[in-house]
Amino acid sequence: MNILLTGGAGYIGSHTAVALASAGYTPIILDNFCNSDKSVLKRLEKIIQKPVACVEGDVRNTSLVEKVLREHEINAVIHFAGLKAVGESVQKPIEYYANNVQGTISLLDAMRSANVKNLVFSSSATVYGDPQYLPIDEHHPLSATNAYGRSKLHIEEMLKDLAASDPAWKMMCLRYFNPVGAHQSGLIGEDPSGIPNNLMPFIQQVAVGKLPKLKIFGNDYDTIDGTGVRDYIHVMDLAEGHLAALSHLSKNPGWSTFNLGTGKGSSVLEMIAAFESSTGAKIAFEYVPRRAGDIASCYAAVDKAQAALSWSAKRTLEEMCASGHQWQNYRHSFV
Template sequence: MNILLTGGAGYIGSHTVIALSEAGHTPVIYDNFCNSNKSVVERLEKIIGKPVAMVEGDIRDTPLLTKTLQNHEINAVIHFAGLKAVGESSIIPLEYYSSNVYGTLCLLEAMNQARVKNLVFSSSATVYGDPQYLPLDEQHPLSATNPYGRTKLHIEEILKDLKASDSEWNVLCLRYFNPVGAHVSGLIGEDPNGVPNNLLPFIAQVAAGKLAKLKIFGNDYSTPDGTGVRDYIHVMDLAEGHLAALSYLEGLSDWTAINLGTGQGYSVLEMIKAYEMASRIEIPFEFTLRRPGDIAACYASVEKAKSDLGWVAKRGLEDICVSSYKWQTYRSSIA
């Protein structure tokens, strides 16, 4: 199939390009490079050994999206594009609603015009809000504790209404937990602009000497060591989850949401220890105040992904930290 990946040069999108290519699909990247680098495309081509189609454009440009869908004879879309920093979303919420919600409406209009009605949406575990129970399954009540989470929740509701209005649409929402790690080649990985918002790239930059120390936001949570606990999933496992989702899309009768996680939670301090073991570098840190919108613990029930998609995460914490360190070492060498 010909697959359009909005935000396809980003962290998760770029790794999914590899998974799709290795499975025989033809990925087409659509990205405005606001939080990614054009050199990613060259490195992807080096990894997969062939050219990768790429269109530079904004997700809110409906005419360009329509043209791209038609010119590349797209069969399905994986929608990654959007802003994604929890803390930042509370500072500039209108930009998040414009990029994420309005951008999705523009994409859906383009897909309607091009008669492409197969969509996998990059959602998030943030739609569960503050967990009422753990592990989080797909029946957990939905809410949001920050504007970023609300954009994901609004988009899920839009897609549910769309599917109810037109049975020709096949729509699957994948609720990610915490993507981490990098491709085994070390040529691509998470590469945020400025100071990282996510834990592992922050740890990696401390290990590389780019940042002096890690700030841990809160050590008084109701968790075993007081620091936040999250479900960290290797980005290549996540990419392969999208491959399974595309196969599941065909003939999907109802709007569906499925968790992609490991079912295992690790604390911030556990992640630091694992990274120190992988890199053999001590990670200095300090505790600071909690961030608005953060929660104590969040990890997935993965039974639905296993039963419906036939997918389970295969890579562990050591794979995550070793690949992350390899990527950070390469990134530092080309900076």
């Protein structure tokens, strides 16, 4: 099967391309490289041991997308393309709706024209907003609190409406929790530009001396040690979740949603301890005031994915840390 990955050169997309190729699928990447680097393609080919088809272009170019779908005889699409920084979305809501919502409408229009009606959508746990209970299951009320989360929620609703209008569509929304880590080769991983927004890449950059110390936003939450608790999932477990999603999609028309997480929360201090024990690095940190909008705890209920997709996260926190450190050392070596 030929699978189109929009935004496939990015962090999650590139790891999913590896998982797909390993399982016998043929990934085809469409990316405008606004938030990724073309060098990832050669590193992907080194891992996969064969050429990776890539078309440079924007998902909002409907005619280009339709051309790619037809020429590559695409069977299904995994839609990663979109802007993804929560803080930035508050400052640039128009850009987020244009890229994420408008981009998805363009993709769906092209898919309809090319009669490709199998779609896995890269959604997010941000669609749940502030948790009303834990762990968060797929029935939790939806209430996004920023433009990024609302763009994901709008897309989910669009897909649900489309599935209701035409039974030929098969669509699944995967609500990610907190992807971390890197491929075991150390050749690909998360590579944010500027100061990282997320915990793991920040820790990784402190470990290699790129940043002086980690800033921990708040140590007075109602958690095990006062620091925020999140559900961290290894990016390769997440990538393999997409394989399970494609398999399930082939037999199940309509619209569905699944959480992809571990079902377990880890605090910032627990993450630091795991990183230090698995890598031997020491992480300097300081406590600073809480960030507006941050919450104490957020972690997934994963029973639905385990039962329906026969998938569960298997890699440990230590494996997440060690693989991320290996990637950061490699990345730091050619800066």
